[in-house]
Amino acid sequence: MDSYTFEVTDLKQWAYCPRVVYYRYCLPDVRPVTTLMATGIASHQDEGAREERRSLRPYGLTEGERAFDLTLHSAQLGVRGRLDLAIAVPTRAAPRAEAVVVEYKDSERAAGTHFKLQLAAYALLLEEAWGLPVRRGFFYAIPTRQVEPVTITAALRRKVVQTVHALRTAVVGEQMPEAPESRRPCVSCEFRRFCNDVV
Numbered sequence: 001m002d003s004y005t006f007e008v009t010d011l012k013q014w015a016y017c018p019r020v021v022y023y024r025y026c027l028p029d030v031r032p033v034t035t036l037m038a039t040g041i042a043s044h045q046d047e048g049a050r051e052e053r054r055s056l057r058p059y060g061l062t063e064g065e066r067a068f069d070l071t072l073h074s075a076q077l078g079v080r081g082r083l084d085l086a087i088a089v090p091t092r093a094a095p096r097a098e099a100v101v102v103e104y105k106d107s108e109r110a111a112g113t114h115f116k117l118q119l120a121a122y123a124l125l126l127e128e129a130w131g132l133p134v135r136r137g138f139f140y141a142i143p144t145r146q147v148e149p150v151t152i153t154a155a156l157r158r159k160v161v162q163t164v165h166a167l168r169t170a171v172v173g174e175q176m177p178e179a180p181e182s183r184r185p186c187v188s189c190e191f192r193r194f195c196n197d198v199v
């Protein structure tokens with residue numbers, strides 16, 4: 001058994017370009033925190049403060065118990081992360097019948113596959129932490145204040161497990177993954193200097 005615990009954000013990054021995750025773990029200390037990353041962290045924190053004053057209506061809920069900036073960890077999956085918002089939803093029969101995951105994003109574009117994979121990973125972690133089913137989640141777009149629903153499907157759940165397995169195989173075995181087919185992510189990538197075979 002290896003000692004790696006991966007971040008939920010690694011799964012999103014893996015879907016975008018697996019090599020970035022590989023470099024992060026296998027070439028530690030080379031990745032700077034860019035201004036863009038620092039700005040993203042700050043805007044998420046601001047949004048959390050606003051969210052506390054908002055109703056649950058955008059999520060189609062009338063009642064729910066909210067938990068912000070929730071630190072989650074699954075020893076079984078080997079993944080940890082910090083979820084922007086979790087909501088425990090009651091029914092007439094139970095005060096906590098299901099849970100919902102919410103992530104804020106700084107983009108107004110519809111969530112791509114990599115974002116959905118990230119949300120599904122949080123869903124699995126929250127299910128384990130709270131012992132409640134998580135069947136749905138939402139992205140809250142900060143620029144437009146619009147909510148995008150996402151169903152946590154069986155296929156998404158499988159994809160989370162498969163991605164963690166692929167990630168672990170690459171990092172533990174120090175096997176550099178293939179570059180993505182598209183070279184668009186390479187244009188502004190801070191790891192360009194390590195990818196002489198493709199850029």
Ligand code: SF4
Pocket residue numbers: 017018019020179180185186187189190191192194195198199
């Ligand atoms: S340069 Fe391209 S292939 Fe290499 S890590 Fe960056 S995005 Fe991935």
